[in-house]
Amino acid sequence: MRLLLIEDDAALREGLARQLQADGWRVDQAGDGEDGLFQAREYPVDLLIVDLGLPRLGGLQLVQKLRADGRRTPILVLTARGNWQDKVQGLEAGADDYLVKPFEYPELAARVRALLRRSMQAASNVLTLGPLAIDVAAQTARLEGQPLDLTAFEYRLLEYLVQHRERVVTKLELSDYLYPHDQDRESNVLEVLIGRLRRKLDPAGDRQPIETLRGRGYRFKWA
Template sequence: MRLLLVEDEQELASQLCKRLQDEGFVVDHAADGPSGLHFATDYPIDLAIVDLGLPGFSGLELIQRLRADGSRLPVLILTARQAWQDRVAGLEAGADDYLGKPFRMEELLARVNALLRRVGGWAHPVLEAGPIALDTRSQTVSLAGKALDLTAYEYRLLAYLMHRPDEVVSKLELTEHLYPDDADRDSNVIEVFIRRLRQKLDPDNSLHPIETLRGRGYSFRLGTPHRS
């Protein structure tokens, strides 16, 4: 998953970027409103974390501009402002959630994961489809209750597909959302990860959880996923 952090406090931004990257996210950082709008508009972002007090123009205006352009990008507000009116204004501008400063990193991660699940229609931290279960809290995957040994990139790829069940996801989209811009992006590696995932998720070749659509991409299609 690819996150955008729009935060002008450099020390806090560095800490957040590192922790989010440690949790497996690709993170883009902007330090002002105009740069944040550029990233949110022109980059393949899955979720934005936006501070309200930004130079250039405020986080509130950034959100308003995104929504005016029809963007449905999930937005989590960070704010040191204590007045409830400021938080209400952020939500009414189109933000999906807010978190007051100071905060614990665990709560930020929980809110980020909850918003990402909501986009895919999942209500529970464990995404279940047939015998396959992906726990977004522990970042583990099991098959019929037995833990699977996945690499970090295999987990990220599966999580991205499972957050978008029945959607067609191209190789280009997967590379953009799984790798930072300065990474060596070899789209053929995606095929290797897909093959490995199929071997681990479907050793008997009976489930067929990941479908290949020639010339279009891949889709996670294992019956009707359980979203409760």
């Protein structure tokens, strides 16, 4: 799962990012609202943590803009304000939950897990395509009832392709989802992952579930 943490307090932001990463999440960071909005629009994100008191673009305005875009990504807002009006404003802007500073990290982590569970349940816990079943909550896949032995990257690649099977997914989009956007990436790494995933899904070579559209990207077409 990929989180975007938008917080202008650098010490707090970096400390939270380290703790979230230690718990197994991938974390991108932004120090102001405009950069946070750009990243949320340009890169695949599973959940946003947004401080309301951001420079350049306030947290409330950021949330409103994302919701106006039609994005349903779960949003947890952080606020130093404790009165109920500010909490209501955050929720009415489109946030899914709020946390008042100061807070303990375990509470933040619990809120994040709850929002991700709710989001996955809303999208259906199990995706079924013919003999292929993907349990999104457990992050496992089965083919004809047998578990697929997938690495973490292979699973995330499969889940993303299946969830977006109605369209062509570009190499850049997949790379942005699989790797932090600020790291160097080689395109052949993605091609190797695609090749390994194809062999595991289609060892006989007769199903060809991942279609390559030259110059455009990939499409999962298994019905």
